[in-house]
Amino acid sequence: MRPDTRSAHRVLRDLDWNLLHTFVVLAQSRSITDGARKLRLQQPSVSSALKRLEDQIGRRLIDRAPGRFDLTEAGELLYAEALDIQGAVLRLATVLRETTDEVRGHVRMTVASHVVCPLLDSALAEFHAAHPSATCQIDVMTSSDAIAAVEARAASFAICLVRAKNPKLEYRRLYREFFGLFCGPPHPLFGRRDLTRADLKGLASVSFQTDRLQDVLKPVALMRAASDLEDHIVGTSSHLEEVRRMIIAGLGVGPLPLHVAARDVAAGEIWQVPPYDDLPAIDVHLVWNPRSKLNRAEQIMLEDLKTRIETTPIERRTYR
Template sequence: MDLDPRLLRYFIAVAEERHFSRAAVRLHISQPPLSYAIRQLEDNVGARLLTRSSRHVELTDAGQVLYREALTLLRQAEEVRTLVQRVDAGLRGRLRIGFVGSMLYRGLPALLNAMRAELPDVEHVLTELNSHDQIEAVRRGEQDLGFIHANPLPKGVEARDLVAEPFMVCLPQAHPLAGRESLRLADLAADDFVFFARAASPSYYETVLAMCVSAGFTPVIRHEVRHWLSVASLVSQGLGVSIVPACLSRSGLAGTRFIAFEHAARSVSQAIWPGAARSPLQEKAVELVARHYSAAGPTGVHSFQPCSTDRSCP
């Protein structure tokens, strides 16, 4: 049975106008093609749909059933067409987003609100993962968009710098140096350190270690954890000191003090995404990220220059 949408629309017009001439005017066609189309539809369904007289048209029982079903079928067809067009335009679908915890203090919540406002029909699935795991997930096509600490990237993964900010010393509230406004890193040479785990982000580990060595000492690393908030939490419990991105000073974690020190290194956040065969939704998401962070103002936000896929961004 061929339920041609064109024939269904013609039939609906006749059923509602109860008159072939008025239906033809409504459809902007002449009456003979309309009459032929209704006969063709009746042949297709194998039932008489209308009773005709010189004055008006009445629906048969079969015609009344087809009228109701035709309205439903055409509405569903329009919904499918609209859905397909919105998916093709990147306005519908499912966006799998990974993030490191420090992004909660680097504009990620505001970005997600903006994405929900602009893409209300997109399902946003968030997963907290360390940088290394996100890079692998994006490379394997298991994650559409990631927010990481700057790391060397494999081929097939593209990135943009988002935010660059200094590091700060994180001390327990009871530490003898906690009352200072600034200090030298060498002042902490005798302290135990809490480090961000090497396995979670080798580049971060090496950056922090290099700062200590440049200050004239090799730190005693007592604890390694996989999340920056865990680093700060251990410090708050008096289990060591640490060097953390300045954004963590906005975490409001009780029992900690964040103090500036002299250094040249910067903590850089990146957005990452698949380098090839991106969907329209992924393209839309990358565009929104660029627009959001470009408009964030002079708070350490970098200009959006593409990063090489085989090295870490500065």
């Protein structure tokens, strides 16, 4: 047996699969402490697990130093393979399921918190009516985490914002929404109809964590900048409901999708402020992993959404 073959057999025999899961979480974290929090373990236990994995692999996987926590070249390669292994383990139930005429599978969607889409709602309603024994799970998370779950094959598909497309995944634009700026009842601009952009100069603002020039809500960041709002954002969240809460509480002016905010505006909970024209458009995508082995329920739901997208003109999937 050749030396490299013996080494491969040794890794296969000795590798602890739990260590791979720990490594995947660490690779998606900012530090050992952050990874330990996600794993709900003590930091020394996580550090020890990483050391054992590096010893078994025979390579340093993460460069760890003050202010630096980066995957090495070997770590990048192992992370890509570990995602595939983790996805395969998670899909074992799919491979082993019994085939029946009745669709009984479980569909797990990961969605960004601000997803309000009539096309998706009708798809869910018709799917449940046609397959009442199938189950659905909808997990709300940041767009980056939603995509990571799809890449790891831990989720059937995601509905979220997309910053840069991963060549391993497939994307379809589900709908387009437009963002405006709003304030709440305690705010001095609330209820005023004579406002111009000049009235916003220097005011405090709240926003989403991805409202930055280098992130997915760059157009919203540019809108804030053009309105001369104060550079310092006094409140942020990755969840729309919490951004809405801070706006209503009067912490500052903040962005919301127009079609999501419409009901609150009608109820007198929030008030739109300038600009009123040329508002930033944001696309929300359906994202899935073509390498995932989907159960029948997932296949039916995903194909139905893809068909609805292909047969519905974008004008009808644009919410103003």
